[in-house]
Amino acid sequence: MKAIWNGAIGFGLVNIPVKIYSATETSKLDLDMLDKSDYSNIKFKRVNEKTGKEVKWANIVKGYLMDDKYVILEEEDYEAASPEKSKILSIDQFVKEVDVDSVYFENPYYLEPQKNGESAYRLLLNALAKTKMVGVGTFVLRDSEAIGLIRPYNDDVLVLNRLRFAQEIRDYKDLKIPAKKAPKPAELKMAVSLIEQLSQEFDPEMYKDTYSESLLKIIKKKAKGKSVKTKKAAPAKEGKVIDLMAQLKASLQTPKSKSAS
16 A cells, blocks of 8 residues: 555644555446447547647646636645645544534545554554544645544554535535425334344445446456346336335335345
8 A cells, every 4th residue: 555645643742643545445347448439448638728739747737727827836835835734634623423424424544653653643542442532633635625533443543534524515405305294103113113123233244346246247258259138127116106104014024134235
């Protein structure tokens, strides 16, 4: 793994030097885009709109359009905007993780202690685990400010979850949400029974990316010149009034789910 940020966590007057690593990788198949006529690979080029010539990465700069003119930004400008946040994630507050709605969660990263930061790293990890709290603060990652939530993972490593800012969450008031009408008591009781019947401890190992596996099987069949039988999913039925009680009763008679598909 390659570190994407190098700095420190500010924990009161304690600084913990750390490196940040991405904690996830995609399970999607790496599909290339091809020209339908001859299956040639499609190449994307960075082209100067005036000359039509390709521009090398080394010659590309970033600019902000202001009053019809571009203001060019240098590497030093990003750090000058907030030098402390470019190198330090200072924990501003400790909160209960359950108080942070999942809508704010973005990407997870692993935190690795650097030399001489091991003891403070382990101290923070154990203290968070003991108090069941998480640390929240802001820092600059890849030229933009981010909210970071620091928490223990498997009691073994600190994980930094990048959070979205409140202004990034869209308002849902324009959606056609059902009116706040209380459900029928019998339906609610049966829905609760169904939830209780299907309740179990969360096991992430239950869930696998079976779609990519199935797609790869199809690719291998086609590579051998075999035909692929297509099964079409039944279209979703819209506008039909459903009998909730009947569906809930039928659901309760279904054996308890033990694995995810």
